[in-house]
Amino acid sequence: MLLDGARIARTIREEVAPRVAAFDTAHGRPPTLHIVLVGDDPASQIYVRNKERAGAEAGLTVAVHRLASSVTVEDVLATVKSLNDDPACDGILVQAPLPKGIGKHGTELVFDAIDPRKDVDGFHPHNVGLLVQGRAVLKPCTPSGVVELLDRTGHAIAGKHAVVIGRSEIVGKPMALLLLQRDATVTICHSKTPDLVATCARADILVAAIGRPGFVTREFVKAGAVVIDVGINRVDSREQAVQLFGANHPRLAGFDQRGSMIVGDVHPAVAEVAGAMTPVPGGVGPLTIAMLLKNTIEAAVDR
Amino acid sequence: MLLDGARIARTIREEVAPRVAAFDTAHGRPPTLHIVLVGDDPASQIYVRNKERAGAEAGLTVAVHRLASSVTVEDVLATVKSLNDDPACDGILVQAPLPKGIGKHGTELVFDAIDPRKDVDGFHPHNVGLLVQGRAVLKPCTPSGVVELLDRTGHAIAGKHAVVIGRSEIVGKPMALLLLQRDATVTICHSKTPDLVATCARADILVAAIGRPGFVTREFVKAGAVVIDVGINRVDSREQAVQLFGANHPRLAGFDQRGSMIVGDVHPAVAEVAGAMTPVPGGVGPLTIAMLLKNTIEAAVDR
Numbered sequence: 001m002l003l004d005g006a007r008i009a010r011t012i013r014e015e016v017a018p019r020v021a022a023f024d025t026a027h028g029r030p031p032t033l034h035i036v037l038v039g040d041d042p043a044s045q046i047y048v049r050n051k052e053r054a055g056a057e058a059g060l061t062v063a064v065h066r067l068a069s070s071v072t073v074e075d076v077l078a079t080v081k082s083l084n085d086d087p088a089c090d091g092i093l094v095q096a097p098l099p100k101g102i103g104k105h106g107t108e109l110v111f112d113a114i115d116p117r118k119d120v121d122g123f124h125p126h127n128v129g130l131l132v133q134g135r136a137v138l139k140p141c142t143p144s145g146v147v148e149l150l151d152r153t154g155h156a157i158a159g160k161h162a163v164v165i166g167r168s169e170i171v172g173k174p175m176a177l178l179l180l181q182r183d184a185t186v187t188i189c190h191s192k193t194p195d196l197v198a199t200c201a202r203a204d205i206l207v208a209a210i211g212r213p214g215f216v217t218r219e220f221v222k223a224g225a226v227v228i229d230v231g232i233n234r235v236d237s238r239e240q241a242v243q244l245f246g247a248n249h250p251r252l253a254g255f256d257q258r259g260s261m262i263v264g265d266v267h268p269a270v271a272e273v274a275g276a277m278t279p280v281p282g283g284v285g286p287l288t289i290a291m292l293l294k295n296t297i298e299a300a301v302d303r
Numbered sequence: 304m305l306l307d308g309a310r311i312a313r314t315i316r317e318e319v320a321p322r323v324a325a326f327d328t329a330h331g332r333p334p335t336l337h338i339v340l341v342g343d344d345p346a347s348q349i350y351v352r353n354k355e356r357a358g359a360e361a362g363l364t365v366a367v368h369r370l371a372s373s374v375t376v377e378d379v380l381a382t383v384k385s386l387n388d389d390p391a392c393d394g395i396l397v398q399a400p401l402p403k404g405i406g407k408h409g410t411e412l413v414f415d416a417i418d419p420r421k422d423v424d425g426f427h428p429h430n431v432g433l434l435v436q437g438r439a440v441l442k443p444c445t446p447s448g449v450v451e452l453l454d455r456t457g458h459a460i461a462g463k464h465a466v467v468i469g470r471s472e473i474v475g476k477p478m479a480l481l482l483l484q485r486d487a488t489v490t491i492c493h494s495k496t497p498d499l500v501a502t503c504a505r506a507d508i509l510v511a512a513i514g515r516p517g518f519v520t521r522e523f524v525k526a527g528a529v530v531i532d533v534g535i536n537r538v539d540s541r542e543q544a545v546q547l548f549g550a551n552h553p554r555l556a557g558f559d560q561r562g563s564m565i566v567g568d569v570h571p572a573v574a575e576v577a578g579a580m581t582p583v584p585g586g587v588g589p590l591t592i593a594m595l596l597k598n599t600i601e602a603a604v605d606r
Contacts, residue, residue, distance in 0.1 A: 108438075128435045129428030132476055135411075159495050161502075167483060173435055180470060180491055185502065187490040188483055192462050199464075199488065 001276040002283075003228075005145075008152050009286035012294060013058055019297045020059040031300035032061040033091040033120065033292075034083050038076060039069030039099040048095055054289045060296055069099040073106035077113050084115040090300035091120035093292070096170075117303050120295040123169065131174055134181050137302050138295050143175035145287030146207065146228050147182065155205070155226050155276065158183035163200050165189045165216070165265075166209035171230050175207055196220075208265035214244045216266040224275035230284050231265030244268060304579040305586075306531075308448075311455050312589035315597060316361055322600045323362040334603035335364040336394040336423065336595075337386050341379060342372030342402040351398055357592045363599055372402040376409035380416050387418040393603035394423035396595070399473075420606050423598040426472065434477055437484050440605050441598050446478035448590030449510065449531050450485065458508070458529050458579065461486035466503050468492045468519070468568075469512035474533050478510055499523075511568035517547045519569040527578035533587050534568030547571060 024030045033055050037048050048064060055062035065079055076098070083089045092114050098107050116126040122140040130136040150157055162184040166172035172188065180186045189199055200206055200220040208216045209230035221227055235241050241255045245268055255261045264280030271277060278284055327333045336358050340351050351367060358365035368382055379401070386392045395417050401410050419429040425443040433439040453460055465487040469475035475491065483489045492502055503509055503523040511519045512533035524530055538544050544558045548571055558564045567583030574580060581587055 125432030125436060126429045127432065129431030129433075132431045132435060132480075133428060133472055159497055161498075169436055173480075173483075176491075177435075177476075180476075180493075183493070183495040185490065185492050185496040187488065188479075189488050190483075190486070192486040193488040194462055195464075 002271075003149055003153050003226075003276050003278045005149055005278055005283040006286045008149055009145075009290035011152070012148065012287070012290040013054070016058050016290075016293050016297055019301070023297065023300055024059065029088060030059055030061045031090045031297050032063065032088055033093065033296045034086075034089050035062065035064045036067065036076065036079055036083075036092070036094045037064055038067045038071060038095070038102070041097065041099075044095045044097075051093070051289060051292060054293060055296070058293045060293065069101070073102055073109055076102065076106075076110050080110060080113045084113070084118065089118065090303065091296040092118045093120055118299055120292060120299055122174070122295065128169075128174070131177055137298055139178065139291075140170060140174040141291035141295060142171050142209075142230060142284060142288045143178050145284060145291040146175060146230070147178050148291070149228070149278070149284070149287055150205070150226070153276070157205065159185075160204040161185045161187070161202060162205040162207065163187045163189060163203035164207045164209065165196070165200065166207075166211075166230075168209065171209040175209065175230075179205070179207075210265050212265055213240065213263045214265070214267040216270060218267065218269050218273055221270050221273045223273050225273075227266055227270055227274040227277035228284065229264035229266040229278045229280050231263070231280060232285060233263050233265070234260050235263050236260045305574075306452055306456050306529075306579050306581045308452055308581055308586040309589045311452055312448075312593035314455070315451065315590070315593040316357070319361050319593075319596050319600055322604070326600065326603055327362065332391060333362055333364045334393045334600050335366065335391055336396065336599045337389075337392050338365065338367045339370065339379065339382055339386075339395070339397045340367055341370045341374060341398070341405070344400065344402075347398050347400075354396070354592060354595060357596060358599070361596045363596065372404070376405055376412055379405065379409075379413050383413060383416045387416070387421065393421065393606065394599040395421045396423055421602055423595060423602055425477070425598065431472075431477070434480055440601055442481065442594075443473060443477040444594035444598060445474050445512075445533060445587060445591045446481050448587060448594040449478060449533070450481050451594070452531070452581070452587070452590055453508070453529070456579070460508065462488075463507040464488045464490070464505060465508040465510065466490045466492060466506035467510045467512065468499070468503065469510075469514075469533075471512065474512040478512065478533075482508070482510075513568050515568055516543065516566045517568070517570040519573060521570065521572050521576055524573050524576045526576050528576075530569055530573055530577040530580035531587065532567035532569040532581050532583050534566070534583060535588060536566050536568070537563050538566050539563045 052062045083092045111123050116124045119127050122138045127138050162179040164172050164176045167190045176186045176188045197219050201222050205226045207228040213233040213235050262281050355365045386395045414426050419427045422430050425441045430441050465482040467475050467479045470493045479489045479491045500522050504525050508529045510531040516536040516538050565584050
């Protein structure tokens with residue numbers, strides 16, 4: 001059973017739309033999301049364009065602030081601060097990654113500078129702390145999208161054993177915390193986990209957030225488990241595509257057309273053992289954007 | 304093998320002492336910890352007295368602000384705010400629990416009002432978020448004490464499977480996050496975990512933080528596991544004491560003298576299977592206070 005994230009994302013966007021309209025009526029302007037895009041990373045350009053389009057469709061105003069890759073940390077901070085101070089700005093998103101020149105410390109300074117009430121990505125330490133304490137308004141979009149997906153497809157979380165592979169700040173850790181809050185017993189695995197296959201094979205709910213194409217193979221998955229694939233990996237090698245899908249799979253036609261394809265962290269053959277799983281594309285990805293729109297209206301209303 | 308928390312706590316206090324002296328020399332005053340004690344909960348009186356004494360022994364100034372149990376949230380907030388504004392105050396600790404009249408929301412307002420740079424308990428959402436992100440200066444005392452204990456007794460954390468029973472904000476969650484940060488694979492269990500015994504029996508490091516005397520029995524523990532007992536439970540029934548320790552245990556003499564005894568969450572018989580375990584009392588408890596002193600000098604230096 002494939003979990004249709006795209007369909008659920010549409011539902012969430014339909015729920016957001018009347019709230020956006022009501023805000024517009026009450027305040028004489030739509031809720032406004034400001035995206036700060038630094039440099040010219042091609043993937044970031046696509047992500048930002050998708051966010052712009054989805055926001056516009058939901059009735060939000062989306063403003064993109066493009067800064068050259070050569071800017072200093074101070075330049076980015078100045079942009080963030082002006083948005084913090086702008087009463088007509090409801091949500092601020094700084095598209096990651098920032099250019100190499102900004103550095104790890106500079107990146108922290110930039111994300112820490114965002115007003116937590118406008119932090120629609122939910123990455124600010126204050127919001128992360130509130131998430132731990134079960135009282136966050138703005139939660140990271142991908143993991144909160146996964147919870148929506150499970151809820152809206154009737155997959156119980158409470159009392160289940162959830163295993164999360166990956167411990168990033170953006171997915172793994174908040175995912176584990178959200179599942180814990182919903183009364184799952186949660187195990188967090190990572191590159192230093194010695195018995196990864198055996199540990200994953202005990203999961204009722206398995207979340208893969210590692211960034212390695214097809215890494216989670218059949219033996220990772222207990223029969224009937226719910227498998228959530230957070231990976232979005234570009235495969236450029238036809239050989240690898242054939243290894244993943246077999247030589248006769250319809251998706252190879254797409255590969256041959258474009259010279260690459262997007263695959264998840266979960267091997268396609270897992271579909272034969274999983275009770276339910278998310279496809280890539282069309283699973284978690286669309287939910288991430290839907291939750292961003294939801295966070296924007298939450299931020300606008302909550303301020 | 305009993306893990307002598309009291310001895311390690313002494314070592315940490317000996318390491319804190321010269322830093323306190325150096326601060327005193329540099330600033331013309333010792334680092335200062337302010338404790339806000341609201342109401343007359345007898346256990347809180349004892350805890351605060353112990354913190355006062357330990358602070359004084361380490362060369363800190365400890366000031367206790369006693370407020371009647373009838374005070375309003377605004378009164379407590381006013382005290383916290385005056386301490387935030389006091390340049391000679393380095394650390395602020397509001398002793399939990401606050402009186403019933405303050406309520407859950409009032410308690411949140413009070414803890415959220417503490418300047419994160421003075422938050423020596425590490426409970427402020429901002430510090431909790433930094434903990435998740437692996438960059439906290441002020442970490443909750445009990446779980447960071449447990450990490451010190453493991454490190455200083457030569458028990459590796461990286462690559463181990465750690466199971467934490469309990470998901471409180473004060474112990475369970477930060478404990479799991481700290482162990483994860485140190486490259487353990489971490490499972491968090493709680494009252495809704497269906498197969499608690501089997502899950503715990505897979506742990507290399509088992510941390511019990513539930514608050515139920517002797518709850519963790521032999522079958523929870525893999526042979527050779529390191530067992531950390533965070534429980535501090537008062538047992539008033541002689542029958543229960545005999546059930547835990549057997550009729551001829553030397554600790555029953557103490558019970559008969561005082562009419563009660565302090566026991567952990569781990570059953571004494573676990574000593575027969577564990578590779579190492581912390582006693583109660585004398586295990587994690589003294590470390591919690593030592594880490595509070597350490598946090599106070601960190602806060603004083605870091606501001």
